[in-house]
Amino acid sequence: MAASEQLQSNTVTKRRRKRSTISSTAFDVEAQELIEKWEELSNDINSFKNSHEIYLTHLEEIEKLKKDHRIQFNKIETKIKNLNESIDVHQSLIIVPDEQQLNTPTKDKSELLRIRRDSERKKETPEERIVRLSTIREHLIKQRSDYLKRIKYTLPQPPERYLRIILGSELPVSILDKSTQWKYKESYEEFKLRVTLIIMVISLLMSTIIPTYRALDAVFHFLLVWYYCTLTIRESILVVNGSKIQFWWRLHHFISTICTCILLIWPSTKSYKIFRQQHYIFSLYISCVQVLLYYYQRGLLYRLRALGESDELQISIEGFQSWMLRGLSFLAPFLFIGYLFELYNAYVLYNLSIDSNAEPNPDWQFILKILSAIFFILFLGNFFTMYMVIRRKISERIHDIQWLQHRYESVKTLVKRIQSVNPFHK
Structure with missing residues (x-):
């Protein structure tokens, strides 16, 4: 009777040891998989961190490029506006060739005098000068203005007052x-x-x-x-x-x-x-x-x-x-x-x-x-x-x-x- 009880006790002990071995082995496998997933995720985060730094660098460059491009665009628009005003004033000087008008202070007086001297050097009549200025306005300035209107909204625009x-x-x-x-x-x-x-x-x-x-x-x-x-x-x-x-x-x-x-x-x-x-x-x-x-x-x-x-x-x-x-x-x-x-x-x-x-x-x-x-x-x-x-x-x-x-x-x-x-x- 005692021998049979001892045999049963040894059998139970062996089963427990076997279950513990199986459980320990399964736990080790799952832990190893989690460790591998964490290492993979860690590598992905490190890779993303490097690419994100490159992204931020490019983003700063793009923002700076947009601002610089917008400033150049505004300068060109201002130059076109000033040139139109200069042509208007110069055409008025041609129509009314009064020396008193040349003595009045204007924003582009030196430029107007240069254009007038250039026209006189080329021996242009007032009518030819008017035609030349009209050609500049209608063909060159208008073409450039139309181009600027087409590309205007590819650049950052300031928000309206509202x-x-x-x-x-x-x-x-x-x-x-x-x-x-x-x-x-x-x-x-x-x-x-x-x-x-x-x-x-x-x-x-x-x-x-x-x-x-x-x-x-x-x-x-x-x-x-x-x-x-x-x-x-x-x-x-x-x-x-x-x-x-x-x-x-x-x-x-x-x-x-x-x-x-x-x-x-x-x-x-x-x-x-x-x-x-x-x-x-x-x-x-x-x-x-x-x-x-x-x-x-x-x-x-x-x-x-x-x-x-x-x-x-x-x-x-x-x-x-x-x-x-x-x-x-x-x-x-x-x-x-x-x-x-x-x-x-x-x-x-x-x-x-x-x-x-x-x-x-x-x-x-x-x-x-x-x-x-x-x-x-x-x-x-x-x-x-x-x-x-x-x-x-x-x-x-x-x-x-x-x-x-x-x-x-x-x-x-x-x-x-x-x-x-x-x-x-x-």
Whole structure:
């Protein structure tokens, strides 16, 4: 009995030793793998550290090169401007050859006198001198100026005053990589579309299903304030990077920001309740038109870019553009109705401001007059912008028709002359 117990004890001891040996061996293998991974990671970090130091060196060189290149660009622009001014002054001296003008102090008097002596040495007449200076201006200076305009946005641009106020410093906002510029422009377009769709859905719900509740109205108006503020910042960055956004549409967004701020702080008085439903219907209509404009302008801009007739950073706008007339112009009536809606808003707000029953507070009567004036300014700006675009396009078409008529008459005249001198004509 004791012998069997001793045998079992030895068997258990052997099993324990075997398990300990296996566990120790597995632990050593795992530890070795971890050590190898750490050594590999350590080598990668050391390699990255060396490459990062090289990267920082190149980055400093590139930043210095950009600054130096920008300084050279500004110097060349200044020289071209000074040369243009010198040519203007010299041409005036040629037209009015009065010695008294030479005695007046000018910034480039020595240069003008040198040009004049050179012209006299070459025995040029005043007319020949004017032609020579005009040639310099029209061909040499204009070609160089056009070249500088093309490369301007490949260099860092200083932020606008509005961006300096918002950002609080001279933070660089130039995007020099073309693909990154395109991505930023596309994100701007997608942002406008998404927020416009949200505004459209909320306006529909607030004007139909959701009852009047001032807190929800304030959230909607805050969304409008945030949207227009963001648009102004993004558009300023696009302008710095070469996007040619018309002045009116940028001003339109600034004015709209002020308008939505007033709507945000408007207390829940009788005048507000009267205008509330009209404002939501107006927001719904404008949002629907903007969505239609977005898809229409997006397709049209894609075709124009493919043909090389549009800039890469050209963006879709809430209004009527000259390049829109290249295709269908069925959206013009919808835009015109929207502009008339703005005029109607101005009319209603003005009547509310002079109605003491609707708005007894004199301070808010004055603010409502300002709000009415804002809607009227938006109507005038949008209407005259669309009018000028359509007028310009109609004049271009009339010019083309007149040119075709002239060519047709010329061909008819040529055929008649050939027939009159043709010896075989009977």
